[in-house]
Amino acid sequence: MRNKPNLPALVAVIMMALCICLPAAAEHHEKFSTDPITNDGKRWRIGYYEGGEYINYQQVLAATVRSLMTLGWIESQVIPPQEGEQTADLWEWFTTALKSDYIEFVPDAHYSARWDDKTSEKITKTIINRLNDRKDIDLMIAMGTRAGLDLANNKHKTPTLVFSSTDPISAGIIESIEDSGFSHVNATIDPGKYARQIRVFHDITNFKRLGVAYEDTQTGRSYAAVDTIQNLAKKLGFSVVSCHTQSDISNISLAEHSAINCYQQLAPKVDAIYVTEQGGVTNKSLPVIVRTAHKYKIPTFSQLGSQEVRYGILASLSQANFRYFGDFHAQTIAKIFNGAEPNELPQLFEEPPRMALNLRTAEIIEFNPSLLLLGATDELFKEIETP
Numbered sequence: 001m002r003n004k005p006n007l008p009a010l011v012a013v014i015m016m017a018l019c020i021c022l023p024a025a026a027e028h029h030e031k032f033s034t035d036p037i038t039n040d041g042k043r044w045r046i047g048y049y050e051g052g053e054y055i056n057y058q059q060v061l062a063a064t065v066r067s068l069m070t071l072g073w074i075e076s077q078v079i080p081p082q083e084g085e086q087t088a089d090l091w092e093w094f095t096t097a098l099k100s101d102y103i104e105f106v107p108d109a110h111y112s113a114r115w116d117d118k119t120s121e122k123i124t125k126t127i128i129n130r131l132n133d134r135k136d137i138d139l140m141i142a143m144g145t146r147a148g149l150d151l152a153n154n155k156h157k158t159p160t161l162v163f164s165s166t167d168p169i170s171a172g173i174i175e176s177i178e179d180s181g182f183s184h185v186n187a188t189i190d191p192g193k194y195a196r197q198i199r200v201f202h203d204i205t206n207f208k209r210l211g212v213a214y215e216d217t218q219t220g221r222s223y224a225a226v227d228t229i230q231n232l233a234k235k236l237g238f239s240v241v242s243c244h245t246q247s248d249i250s251n252i253s254l255a256e257h258s259a260i261n262c263y264q265q266l267a268p269k270v271d272a273i274y275v276t277e278q279g280g281v282t283n284k285s286l287p288v289i290v291r292t293a294h295k296y297k298i299p300t301f302s303q304l305g306s307q308e309v310r311y312g313i314l315a316s317l318s319q320a321n322f323r324y325f326g327d328f329h330a331q332t333i334a335k336i337f338n339g340a341e342p343n344e345l346p347q348l349f350e351e352p353p354r355m356a357l358n359l360r361t362a363e364i365i366e367f368n369p370s371l372l373l374l375g376a377t378d379e380l381f382k383e384i385e386t387p
Contacts, residue, residue: 051146
């Protein structure tokens with residue numbers, strides 16, 4: 001291990017986060033029920049829109065449905081494993097296999113812009129026209145920052161929930177943690193999540209030069225939490241080495257190559273890498289990124305979570321299979337159907353911190369985790385799996 005970790009600080013960060021985050025879910029406006037209820041005898045109709053396929057959208061969606069099962073809105077059953085990252089196949093399964101007297105996932109209400117600007121513009125217009133004219137959708141899920149930007153506006157009044165947006169405030173989706181700016185919009189936000197990640201990563205590796213790859217646009221910088229990283233760099237005394245990628249584009253192969261090239265450029269220049277969420281970090285490109293970091297014995301931290309640790313990234317704060325976010329999202333949906341306005345429900349949700357560590361990667365890069373770090377780790381991976 002090239003740098004001495006600050007393990008007491010690591011424990012302090014985790015304990016502080018535990019004290020902060022758990023009450024956030026409990027304060028979910030108890031005046032609104034989460035009990036299943038019909039829409040005047042009919043099922044509530046849910047639609048979905050994403051800017052394009054991304055590695056965690058499918059998991060967030062599935063976790064939300066599992067939590068709706070737990071609340072009794074949908075009959076409990078096992079969601080089958082999904083191939084690839086598509087939400088379209090999962091949505092189709094929802095429409096045909098799920099049984100519910102209360103909720104319907106509308107078959108023709110799954111939209112994906114495939115990271116294409118022209119397609120996004122066309123689909124957004126189609127969705128908004130449908131919400132205003134046909135009025136056959138009771139709630140829209142806007143998955144990710146791009147979809148949130150497209151649907152968080154006053155062009156319609158249909159309840160819209162923005163999931164899986166890295167920072168909806170800096171992206172311009174909502175005005176603040178307390179107020180989305182629209183009565184019909186609610187965007188889940190954890191403003192301290194990425195600061196906690198960087199602090200923990202710094203505590204366990206004591207890096208001096210942090211490599212970060214991202215698309216140099218407002219959305220790309222929001223995805224990568226660039227402002228947070230730069231603020232912490234001043235406080236913690238490290239420098240940021242940046243490389244710019246292409247992310248939200250329809251050519252996924254080009255996005256993947258740009259990410260791979262950036263990490264290959266960064267690895268010889270830095271002593272740690274923060275692997276950010278972006279279109280070019282996929283199941284196809286991640287093994288190449290991992291091999292590059294291993295070659296230079298560089299510790300890596302996944303912004304996304306433990307899924308990438310399973311595939312060879314050194315560490316992350318795990319999202320526990322997205323269960324906690326699924327519970328929060330399901331409660332929000334249930335309370336809206338029970339009469340709540342989206343903007344009067346909490347947007348703040350700070351997930352319980354659960355460390356994930358890949359022991360095989362630690363061995364390859366000669367990082368020696370202490371017993372204290374191992375004791376703070378919830379998910380240990382002994383091998384590097386192939387996506």
